[in-house]
Amino acid sequence: MTTPRLALVGNPNCGKTSLFNRLTGANAKVANYPGVTVERRSGQIQGLTHSAELIDLPGTYSLQTTSLDEQVAKDIILGNMAGESPPDLLIAVVDATNLRLGLRLVLELQSLNRPLLLVLNQMDAAQARGMIIDIPSLAASLGIPVVSTVAVKRGGVSELLDALDKFQPLPAHTQVINLSQPESVEQLYARIQKLLDAHVHQHASIPVWQDRLDTWVMHPVIGLVILFTLLLVIFQAVFAWAEPPKELIEAGVDWLKAGFTELLPVGILRDFLVEGLIAGTGGVLVFLPQIIILFFFILVLEDSGYLARAAFLLDKPMRGIGLSGRSFIPLLSSFACAVPGIMATRTIQDPRERFISIMVAPLMTCSARLPVYALIIGAFIPEREVLGFLNLQGLTLFALYVAGVVSAALAAWLLRWRESRDTYPLLLELPNFRWPMPYHVAIGLRERVWIFLRRVGTIILSLTVIVWFLSSFPGAPTDATQPAIEYSFAGYIGRAIQPLFAPLGFNWQMCIALIPAMAAREIAVSTLATVYAISANAADTALGQTLSHSWSLAVSLAYLAWFVYAPQCLSTIAVVRRETNSIKATAFFTAYLFALAYFAAWVTFRIASLF
Amino acid sequence: MKALSTNILTNAAFELMADGALAAGTYNSLADCPKGVWVTVGQMQSNSAFGEQDPAVSQRMKELGFLPGARLKIIGYGLFGSDPLAVQINGTKFALRRAEARKISVSPL
Numbered sequence: 001m002t003t004p005r006l007a008l009v010g011n012p013n014c015g016k017t018s019l020f021n022r023l024t025g026a027n028a029k030v031a032n033y034p035g036v037t038v039e040r041r042s043g044q045i046q047g048l049t050h051s052a053e054l055i056d057l058p059g060t061y062s063l064q065t066t067s068l069d070e071q072v073a074k075d076i077i078l079g080n081m082a083g084e085s086p087p088d089l090l091i092a093v094v095d096a097t098n099l100r101l102g103l104r105l106v107l108e109l110q111s112l113n114r115p116l117l118l119v120l121n122q123m124d125a126a127q128a129r130g131m132i133i134d135i136p137s138l139a140a141s142l143g144i145p146v147v148s149t150v151a152v153k154r155g156g157v158s159e160l161l162d163a164l165d166k167f168q169p170l171p172a173h174t175q176v177i178n179l180s181q182p183e184s185v186e187q188l189y190a191r192i193q194k195l196l197d198a199h200v201h202q203h204a205s206i207p208v209w210q211d212r213l214d215t216w217v218m219h220p221v222i223g224l225v226i227l228f229t230l231l232l233v234i235f236q237a238v239f240a241w242a243e244p245p246k247e248l249i250e251a252g253v254d255w256l257k258a259g260f261t262e263l264l265p266v267g268i269l270r271d272f273l274v275e276g277l278i279a280g281t282g283g284v285l286v287f288l289p290q291i292i293i294l295f296f297f298i299l300v301l302e303d304s305g306y307l308a309r310a311a312f313l314l315d316k317p318m319r320g321i322g323l324s325g326r327s328f329i330p331l332l333s334s335f336a337c338a339v340p341g342i343m344a345t346r347t348i349q350d351p352r353e354r355f356i357s358i359m360v361a362p363l364m365t366c367s368a369r370l371p372v373y374a375l376i377i378g379a380f381i382p383e384r385e386v387l388g389f390l391n392l393q394g395l396t397l398f399a400l401y402v403a404g405v406v407s408a409a410l411a412a413w414l415l416r417w418r419e420s421r422d423t424y425p426l427l428l429e430l431p432n433f434r435w436p437m438p439y440h441v442a443i444g445l446r447e448r449v450w451i452f453l454r455r456v457g458t459i460i461l462s463l464t465v466i467v468w469f470l471s472s473f474p475g476a477p478t479d480a481t482q483p484a485i486e487y488s489f490a491g492y493i494g495r496a497i498q499p500l501f502a503p504l505g506f507n508w509q510m511c512i513a514l515i516p517a518m519a520a521r522e523i524a525v526s527t528l529a530t531v532y533a534i535s536a537n538a539a540d541t542a543l544g545q546t547l548s549h550s551w552s553l554a555v556s557l558a559y560l561a562w563f564v565y566a567p568q569c570l571s572t573i574a575v576v577r578r579e580t581n582s583i584k585a586t587a588f589f590t591a592y593l594f595a596l597a598y599f600a601a602w603v604t605f606r607i608a609s610l611f
Numbered sequence: 612m613k614a615l616s617t618n619i620l621t622n623a624a625f626e627l628m629a630d631g632a633l634a635a636g637t638y639n640s641l642a643d644c645p646k647g648v649w650v651t652v653g654q655m656q657s658n659s660a661f662g663e664q665d666p667a668v669s670q671r672m673k674e675l676g677f678l679p680g681a682r683l684k685i686i687g688y689g690l691f692g693s694d695p696l697a698v699q700i701n702g703t704k705f706a707l708r709r710a711e712a713r714k715i716s717v718s719p720l
Contacts, residue, residue, distance in 0.1 A: 062674045066667060100701050101676055185673040206702060211686070214704070218687040218697055312706040315695045325695065325706065423660045425668050425711045426695050427675065430704035 004169045005053045005085075006045070009077060009109060010093035011102055012059030013305070013431035015121045018151040019093055020056040021443045023160070047161050055087060058346075061101075063108055068346035077112070078177060086177065088169040089115045091160075096126035096133065096148065097432060099200065103192045104185075106142075113178040115170060116144045119160055123148040125432075130202050138199040152437040210433050217309045227310055234297045235398040238370075240391060242289040249289070250542070253282035268472075275533040276468030281456050283529035283543055284522045287371040291452055292445060294367055298336055299444040303436035307332065308428060315426060321409050322416035324350070325426055327357040331408070334364035335401075336448075338572045342579055350424040356415045358579055359589055362572055363408035363565065365401050368521040372563050373400055375525050379544035380556045403564050407596065460523055463516045467527045490531060504562070504601040505555040505609070514562075518570055521563070554608035561604040566597030641698070641712040644685055652681040652700070653716035660710045669714065676701045677715055 010016045024043030041056045057076055058069040065071045072081075079086030092109055094102030099120075110116055120126070120133065139146035147163050150156030183191075217223050257274050264270040301307055307329055315325030323331075326348045334341030341361045348354040365373070377393050384392040467490065476484035485491055493515075494508030501511050509531050517524040525543075532546045547556070568590060577586040644650055655669045655677065677683075677700065686704065687697040695708045 062671065064667075064670055064674070066671055098703055101703055104674060104676075185670065186678060189676070189678055206699070206704075214686060214697075218689075220688060220690045224690065308706070312695060312697060313689050315706070315708070316689050316691050325689075422662055422664060423710055424664065425661070425671070426706055426708045427668075427671060427711060428706040429675075430697060430706055 003051050004088040006089045007055040007087035008091050014093045014095040015151050016093045018440045022151045022157050067349045091117050093119045093121050096120040096123050107188050118146040120148045124150045132201040134199045223313050236394045238290050238293050245289040249286045279529045279533040280464030280526035283526045291367050295448045299441045300436040305431040305433045308430045321413040322356045334361040337366050338362040339575045342575050356412045360408035360412050363404045365404045371522045371525045376556050379548040463523050464526045467530050504558050505605045557608045558601040558605035562597045562601040566593050641715040641717050642709045646685045649684045649720045650717040656714050658714045
């Protein structure tokens with residue numbers, strides 16, 4: 001017998017993903033790209049007597065879809081997704097505090113004539129608001145099992161697990177999906193009103209503190225001040241809080257280097273381990289604390305319900321450049337990684353707005369660029385207090401992020417001419433504020449740490465080995481007058497492409513780092529670490545110090561400017577190809593960002609050289 | 612000084628008039644509603660600004676609960692020009708633009 005496949009279906013913001021995390025726990029198949037669920041994520045349900053696969057579908061209000069992500073949910077529910085049969089059981093998740101809206105989708109799902117189970121999530125919040133739902137009688141009226149859950153609490157899903165344990169999948173031949181739409185919206189809501197009147201005593205009202213908070217965060221002026229203060233605090237924290245754990249990792253890497261240097265005889269193995277493997281991967285690993293801090297803030301903001309308010313505030317200004325509040329969340333998640341950000345553009349209904357969002361998403365500084373920024377800022381920007389409370393390094397980082405955002409705005413504005421514009425609605429739900437759930441944030445962070453470590457352990461490690469090899473062979477001739485690396489393959493390749501980058505002031509070491517950075521931007525750091533470790537022939541100096549001796553300030557700023565725009569990593573280019581389904585658009589995307597990078601680095605170098 | 616106080620008085624008078632106009636229910640759609648006043652939703656109107664999308668927009672708005680009889684209140688505005696606006700309806704909050712608001716006919720509670 002095959003493992004039954006169960007699918008979570010529900011409105012956006014109903015707490016579906018928290019429920020998914022709670023049910024699949026630490027054993028969920030880690031999706032490549034966390035964040036807004038736009039593709040199916042799946043995992044084994046923990047705590048059942050038999051095994052069952054759980055699928056988390058993109059949030060949807062209706063089966064009459066208006067965007068691509070809703071279409072994905074519908075296709076999976078109906079079994080129209082290539083190579084997938086319809087799920088054996090639909091688990092409809094409804095936010096108990098928002099019962100009316102959620103039940104509409106439930107009634108629509110019920111008309112499909114599929115096995116269906118209703119979960120009333122966030123039951124604790126509903127009870128706290130004085131809502132009393134008679135669950136057995138509601139289940140009797142609906143004719144489907146109904147359970148309540150509190151996904152934020154440990155043990156809050158036990159009732160659901162009991163219900164799932166009793167579930168027996170129907171034999172395939174009895175599964176006929178009913179596609180006719182028997183009822184209008186008005187009729188559905190009339191039925192919902194009857195259900196609510198009969199089974200819900202005392203309707204929930206929005207708590208006063210939520211309304212008060214909304215008057216502040218949605219205020220046109222104060223709200224904007226709050227938004228920018230939040231962003232500034234995040235960038236300060238990325239630098240300030242990360243310092244102690246970062247120093248700890250650096251010390252560990254140095255200890256390993258020293259240990260191997262002492263332990264092994266002089267020779268190729270020692271060079272490989274110390275200068276290649278440890279210098280290369282260690283150089284990237286030290287940025288783990290900063291990445292954790294950045295994602296901590298993104299996850300907390302996402303979980304709290306705040307992001308929809310920010311999208312609301314920014315809708316009008318963003319419309320001026322061909323985007324809208326709907327593009328805010330995809331663009332914000334591009335700060336973590338452009339790949340999930342570009343996938344999240346499926347929530348945008350307007351095709352032109354979606355195209356523009358895809359084109360500018362990579363200008364939002366992704367976390368892979370953070371190691372490059374952090375390295376160069378750490379080496380060249382003095383650690384100084386500005387205005388008594390701001391850190392100059394943190395401010396520089398903020399400026400780089402702003403440069404990306406401003407460029408994105410300009411690029412979007414220029415792209416507006418494309419195609420005539422139809423009007424699409426905003427219709428954005430502003431969900432209840434919620435305390436971010438530590439368990440959910442912890443699972444999200446665990447995913448990010450795991451993805452980062454996996455990158456370090458696979459792609460970054462293997463490219464580091466290749467870079468080390470290219471930098472070490474062939475060895476220097478006996479009559480060598482320069483460091484050995486000048487005679488290596490890397491030296492030749494670097495010098496061959498260097499003339500192309502000479503107007504930007506880049507030396508050949510910087511050029512060679514740009515090539516493997518196409519696979520993952522952090523590799524620029526590990527490549528520089530390896531190249532300079534070999535040429536210095538002394539692995540004990542920190543990379544930052546080495547760079548501050550060998551690059552001028554103007555060149556380092558030009559290098560930073562380059563990384564604001566390019567190189568776009570191959571996975572980003574691949575996802576643009578998939579989501580636009582156009583080679584022309586992908587080629588345009590790649591070319592325009594390279595041109596921008598070249599131009600920005602050139603201007604920066606020229607201007608900075610004047611001082 | 613005198614001119615200033617007259618000005619304030621005139622403004623106050625305008626506000627009073629505006630309130631009176633509200634009580635009489637002279638606004639035709641949500642787009643004309645002031646902030647903070649509860650109103651009752653009427654029929655969904657078409658808005659040519661949405662072109663071919665209009666029926667789909669109406670359908671989705673109805674699905675979200677913008678149906679005759681629902682109580683609704685404007686709770687805030689976005690940056691510049693009172694567009695978009697945030698409303699509270701059936702215990703849920705939504706952000707929508709003036710174009711959508713024009714589709715919702717309303718009457719005083």
